[in-house]
Amino acid sequence: MNETINNILKRRSTRQYTTENVKHEDLELILEAAVNSPSAMNSQPWHFTVVNDQSILQEISDAAKEIGKNHPDKQMQAMANNPHLHLFYRAPVAILISCKDNVAEGLLSCAAATENILIAAQSLGLGSCWVQFVELLFATKNPIADSILKKLAIPEGYTFNHAVVLGHKASEVTTQKKLKSETITYLK
Numbered sequence: 068m069n070e071t072i073n074n075i076l077k078r079r080s081t082r083q084y085t086t087e088n089v090k091h092e093d094l095e096l097i098l099e100a101a102v103n104s105p106s107a108m109n110s111q112p113w114h115f116t117v118v119n120d121q122s123i124l125q126e127i128s129d130a131a132k133e134i135g136k137n138h139p140d141k142q143m144q145a146m147a148n149n150p151h152l153h154l155f156y157r158a159p160v161a162i163l164i165s166c167k168d169n170v171a172e173g174l175l176s177c178a179a180a181t182e183n184i185l186i187a188a189q190s191l192g193l194g195s196c197w198v199q200f201v202e203l204l205f206a207t208k209n210p211i212a213d214s215i216l217k218k219l220a221i222p223e224g225y226t227f228n229h230a231v232v233l234g235h236k237a238s239e240v241t242t243q244k245k246l247k248s249e250t251i252t253y254l255k
């Protein structure tokens with residue numbers, strides 16, 4: 068099996084991290100992998116905000132959980148009410164992904180870039196996790212979100228959509244998924 072396929076198959080969401088920082092050169096490689104993803108009409112509609120500041124991540128996590136407590140989905144509510152849950156899993160760094168407004172298939176293109184981030188992280192021996200939950204905070208206008216957005220300085224014309232956390236794995240998830248025949252149709 069080649070290395071790329073191996074990294075794709077071995078990647079699992081990591082939710083426990085050591086306190087070791089991610090090297091700047093690794094972050095640069097990961098972001099380079101992100102911008103080399105496909106995008107609709109080569110629109111490259113992304114902006115990445117790299118956050119090491121744990122106080123900002125804590126603030127976003129706390130505020131998003133507060134909003135999540137009223138979520139119609141019971142699982143989301145349970146996560147929001149879990150006092151031990153940090154939505155960024157106390158990872159040393161989070162990449163916040165914002166998408167350019169009014170771009171055709173912008174979110175799909177940002178999702179493609181995000182997958183490249185996850186695979187690149189795995190290839191560098193790092194753990195990662197896609198974190199969508201925090202989108203709740205910014206989905207409706209509220210003063211806490213406004214104050215956090217000011218700190219994030221996301222460029223005009225871009226909207227935050229989701230985050231990826233990165234770091235050194237404190238524990239390894241090794242479950243592998245099986246290809247299910249009902250998910251594929253071959254037409255011959």
Ligand SMILES: Cc1cc2nc3c(=O)[nH]c(=O)nc-3n(C[C@H](O)[C@H](O)[C@H](O)COP(=O)(O)O)c2cc1C
Pocket residue numbers: 078079080081082196197198199200201240
């Ligand atoms: C669109 C999307 C949103 C996700 N949001 C979260 C999230 O908010 N928090 C989290 O811990 N994991 C989140 N995940 C990770 C999934 O839970 C995870 O990918 C899934 O359970 C499969 O596990 P694996 O990544 O280890 O293969 C998200 C994944 C995707 C693609």
